[in-house]
Amino acid sequence: MKRLVPFLALIAVVATGAHAADTKPAKADSKTGAKPAAATPAVTDSLGLLERAVAKDSTKFDNLYKLGIMYLDREKNAEAAQVFSKANQVKPKNVKVLVNLGVALDNLSRADDAQAYYRQAIAIAPNDSLASCRLATSLYAQGKFSDSMTLLRDLIAKQPRSHCAYFTMGVAFADAGLYRDAIRMWKKVVELAPASAEAQSAKESIDVLERFLSGQ
Numbered sequence: 001m002k003r004l005v006p007f008l009a010l011i012a013v014v015a016t017g018a019h020a021a022d023t024k025p026a027k028a029d030s031k032t033g034a035k036p037a038a039a040t041p042a043v044t045d046s047l048g049l050l051e052r053a054v055a056k057d058s059t060k061f062d063n064l065y066k067l068g069i070m071y072l073d074r075e076k077n078a079e080a081a082q083v084f085s086k087a088n089q090v091k092p093k094n095v096k097v098l099v100n101l102g103v104a105l106d107n108l109s110r111a112d113d114a115q116a117y118y119r120q121a122i123a124i125a126p127n128d129s130l131a132s133c134r135l136a137t138s139l140y141a142q143g144k145f146s147d148s149m150t151l152l153r154d155l156i157a158k159q160p161r162s163h164c165a166y167f168t169m170g171v172a173f174a175d176a177g178l179y180r181d182a183i184r185m186w187k188k189v190v191e192l193a194p195a196s197a198e199a200q201s202a203k204e205s206i207d208v209l210e211r212f213l214s215g216q
Helices: 008-012 040-056 061-073 077-090 096-107 111-126 129-141 144-158 163-175 178-191 197-212
Strands: none
Touching: 040 061, 061 077, 061 096, 077 096, 077 111, 096 129, 111 129, 129 144, 129 163, 144 163, 163 178, 163 197, 178 197
16 A cells, blocks of 8 residues: 555644643634634733743742643743643642653653653553553654554553544554554544544544545
């Protein structure tokens, strides 16, 4: 079978914690239906305010966590790792902090360090599917395909509604050229969590693969 462009980059879409849900879309005006203009200056100012607040008092967990999320969203991974590390000192064993710290480190090509934090999160919350999905993603990106797939299969066996597990397994199948299996996994994502970021990416990827397969 002719190979399509590798789908490994889609792994980054997997949810990494609360940061994907921390921002809400702008609401349309109830009379005109128009959406307000993008508030880039306000967002920038929010970042600056948080940075100043943390610089003044780095012991407040909520500020540290929110700043770390903002850094991640802006791909400032070194800054995010530093802030999440501080948050982890202030409130140890917080699963969301551990997972997001792992994400920042993964983005900095520090996979072994990232995996250590994912495993800490799993040890604290064995049923946290996001931590397991991120660990599987990191292992896969390292070329540890068997370990990654075993982890995903075990996760699906324990939590059959874990949409991030199906999404990540779909990425692995697509990357291996097993496109029909990838489509099957991604359709499961859409079924289980239709409003999720993974579902949106899955829909787009399904469309690409179905058009590719129909053209063969």
